[in-house]
Each structure stands twice: as C-alpha cells, then as structure tokens.
Amino acid sequence: MAYYQSKPVSGRHFLQIPGPSNVPDRVLRAMDNPTMDHRGPDFGKFGKGLLEKIKAVFQTTSPVVIYPASGTGAWEAALTNTLSPGDRVLMVETGWFAHLWRELAERLSIRPELLGTDWRRGADPAAIEARLREDKAHEIKAVCVVHNETSTGATSRVDEVRRAIDAAGHPALLLVDTISSLGSMDFKHDAWGVDVTISGSQKGLMLPPGLSFNAISAKALKAAETAKLPRSYWDWRPMLAANATGYFPSTPATNLLYGLDAAVDMLVEEGLDNVFARHDRFAEATRRAVRQWGLEIQCEEPRHYSSVLTAVRLPEGHSANALRATILEKHNMSLGNGLGQLNDRVFRIGHLGDFGDLQLVGTLGGVEMGLKAAGVPYKPGGVQAAMDYLGGNA
Numbered sequence: 001m002a003y004y005q006s007k008p009v010s011g012r013h014f015l016q017i018p019g020p021s022n023v024p025d026r027v028l029r030a031m032d033n034p035t036m037d038h039r040g041p042d043f044g045k046f047g048k049g050l051l052e053k054i055k056a057v058f059q060t061t062s063p064v065v066i067y068p069a070s071g072t073g074a075w076e077a078a079l080t081n082t083l084s085p086g087d088r089v090l091m092v093e094t095g096w097f098a099h100l101w102r103e104l105a106e107r108l109s110i111r112p113e114l115l116g117t118d119w120r121r122g123a124d125p126a127a128i129e130a131r132l133r134e135d136k137a138h139e140i141k142a143v144c145v146v147h148n149e150t151s152t153g154a155t156s157r158v159d160e161v162r163r164a165i166d167a168a169g170h171p172a173l174l175l176v177d178t179i180s181s182l183g184s185m186d187f188k189h190d191a192w193g194v195d196v197t198i199s200g201s202q203k204g205l206m207l208p209p210g211l212s213f214n215a216i217s218a219k220a221l222k223a224a225e226t227a228k229l230p231r232s233y234w235d236w237r238p239m240l241a242a243n244a245t246g247y248f249p250s251t252p253a254t255n256l257l258y259g260l261d262a263a264v265d266m267l268v269e270e271g272l273d274n275v276f277a278r279h280d281r282f283a284e285a286t287r288r289a290v291r292q293w294g295l296e297i298q299c300e301e302p303r304h305y306s307s308v309l310t311a312v313r314l315p316e317g318h319s320a321n322a323l324r325a326t327i328l329e330k331h332n333m334s335l336g337n338g339l340g341q342l343n344d345r346v347f348r349i350g351h352l353g354d355f356g357d358l359q360l361v362g363t364l365g366g367v368e369m370g371l372k373a374a375g376v377p378y379k380p381g382g383v384q385a386a387m388d389y390l391g392g393n394a
C-alpha cells in the first residue's frame with residue numbers, strides 16, 4: 001500500500017489528472033540523492049549547466065529563471081517584474097486558469113481588461129488585434145494569454161497572437177502561461193516573440209510540484225528596469241546576477257533541480273518533436289474514444305484541441321464528480337475535475353508527461369467501465385476505437 005492511499009489497493013494508482021503528471025522513475029531516482037551545498041563549488045557547475053540546458057525546452061536563447069514555487073508564483077513574477085501599479089493589461093479569459101491569473105493581477109493593482117470566450121476555444125487573435133488597434137495611446141502594457149487552458153482542454157495559437165500584436169503595430173509585451181503545455185506541446189519562446197514565458201514543473205516537465213519558471217526576452221528585461229510594482233522574492237535582477245555563475249540568491253530546491261536535470265535530458269533524448277507527436281497521438285486516440293462513447297468534447301474548435309488533456313462533457317442531468325468518484329473507488333484512478341463554471345459538468349483526462357500506449361488504454365478502460373458503473377448513458381467501444389487508432393499509428 002502506497003503511503004498516500006487511505007486503504008490498501010494493489011497495483012499502481014493511475015494519476016490521470018492534467019498535472020501533476022506521472023513522474024518517470026529516472027527522475028525519481030535522480031532526486032533520491034543527497035542534498036548538496038548550494039554555495040559550494042560543485043553547485044555552481046551543476047547550476048550553470050542546468051540553466052543552460054533548460055533553454056532548449058523553451059526553445060530560447062534568453063535567460064530562464066527558476067523559482068522554488070508553484071506555477072502561481074511564476075505568474076506573479078512575470079507581472080511584478082514588468083509592470084507598474086495601475087497599468088492596463090489585455091487578458092483573454094479562456095477558462096479557469098486565465099480567470100485566476102486575472103484575479104492575481106487585480107490584487108497586484110494592475111488593471112486587466114478582459115476579452116471573454118465561451119470556454120470552448122482558445123484566444124481569438126482578431127479580437128486582440130482589434131482591441132490593440134483602438135489603443136492608440138498604447139495604454140495596454142501587456143497581452144496575457146494561457147497557451148494550454150487546462151480547465152477546458154483548449155489551446156491558444158500563440159504564433160497567431162504574436163502576429164495580431166504585430167499587425168496592430170502595438171508595443172505591448174506578450175506574456176504566456178505555458179504551465180501545462182511546456183514539454184508536451186510545441187512552444188517557441190523566441191520564434192513566437194514571447195516576452196515572458198511562465199511555466200511550472202509538475203505537468204509536461206514530469207516533475208513533482210515545486211518549481212516554476214520565467215523565460216525572459218530582452219524587451220522584458222528592459223521593461224524590468226522601469227517597472228514599479230514592488231517585488232522582492234520574485235525580482236529577476238538578483239536571480240540573474242547569481243545565476244550568471246550557476247548559483248541562486250536564496251536556497252534553491254536542490255533535489256527538484258536534480259530531477260529537472262534528468263527530465264530535460266529525457267525530453268532532449270526522445271527529441272522534442274517526438275515528444276510533441278506522442279502527445280498529439282494520445283490526444284487523437286482519446287478523442288476517438290470520447291466520440292465513440294457519444295460524449296461531447298469541451299473544446300469545439302479542432303484547431304485548438306489540446307494534446308495535454310481532453311475535457312469531456314457529461315449529458316445533462318449526470319454528475320461528472322460522481323463519475324470521477326466511482327472510477328477512483330472502483331479502479332484506483334484519479335481524473336481531473338471540472339473547474340469554475342464547469343464544476344460537475346466535465347471531467348478531464350490527462351494524457352501528458354511520462355505516458356505510453358498501454359497507460360492510455362488502461363486510462364480509457366477505467367473511464368469506460370466507470371461510465372457503465374455510474375449509470376451514464378454511453379455507447380461501448382471507445383477503448384476499441386482508441387486501440388484501432390493507436391495500433392494503426394504505432
């Protein structure tokens with residue numbers, strides 16, 4: 001019996017929420033090493049190497065800073081380093097995480113302006129362009145989008161958002177939350193002209209929770225020189241100064257950094273393009289299962305489908321939370337709950353991180369058995385549809 005389980009269950013727990021994701025054994029082994037002196041000579045070498053190699057995952061040559069914090073901390077860091085009290089920012093409310101980011105901005109005395117969505121698709125670049133064109137005085141200092149909206153399973157096309165900002169000839173910074181996409185879906189900090197990329201350890205990067213990241217463009221670094229929001233822990237300047245020699249201004253999460261080192265090696269060894277293709281394939285197999293069951297996918301725009309997770313709507317009058325509880329009880333699998341307005345309306349299947357074909361077939365098998373046990377109307381054969389696709393596209 002694993003220490004985190006309240007009752008004896010044999011076999012591994014299936015952690016199929018869209019983050020935290022499954023941690024590869026190689027990463028667990030890497031963390032299972034003695035904590036080292038973070039001021040000692042060996043740490044600088046390790047730190048410098050890691051801070052350099054992590055850039056590949058962001059597809060950037062710019063600096064990446066690492067905080068011992070959850071993703072929320074990196075949201076705050078991105079805002080406090082680049083903005084001043086009262087600054088206007090344009091945010092797209094694609095779902096619950098975008099909503100939480102906006103609330104955080106408001107508490108920091110930033111003035112978010114919202115472009116709404118129906119939570120069934122990603123950001124609309126045309127709407128962003130139109131709003132920026134109106135802003136002749138350039139009062140909007142940043143555009144904030146969530147790349148993979150983990151609450152809905154819809155992604156925003158960051159390349160198109162960049163083009164929209166450029167088409168409007170607007171100087172706003174582009175801040176992008178990749179907390180659940182980095183390391184699972186293609187994301188190019190440099191090529192897409194992103195100014196601050198925000199990320200976290202516990203999703204695509206296949207680590208336990210506890211690290212978060214900012215990748216910082218030259219333009220964002222410049223903005224940090226004049227930004228007036230109070231910042232201390234999140235201040236990039238002392239962090240970058242210490243990072244130059246591989247050290248950190250305060251105690252880093254040393255053992256999580258060992259894990260990060262191993263996780264980045266694994267992603268690079270597999271090849272980022274292969275990692276992305278693997279996630280695309282799992283997502284397609286999952287959608288085929290969902291359609292066969294006769295259930296609805298929350299994301300209505302195929303160009304915005306997430307390869308990290310699939311959010312599935314339940315028929316009117318059926319409880320997604322009851323279904324999840326049944327599956328946990330009977331089959332020892334955790335699925336993601338519906339967040340905000342989607343609470344009890346959807347459940348979310350995570351297919352990210354350290355994950356393979358048979359884990360996906362097991363996951364979908366658990367869902368299909370659960371649908372029957374929970375009395376949700378469905379058509380059998382979803383797992384078969386997924387297997388047909390996986391088998392034909394090995």
Ligand SMILES: *Cc1c(COP(=O)(O)O)cnc(C)c1O
Pocket residue numbers: 019070071072073097146148149150177178179180200
């Ligand atoms: C998980 C998540 C967050 C929140 O990150 P924490 O690590 O829980 O602070 C923010 N945005 C997105 C898109 C997420 O998936």
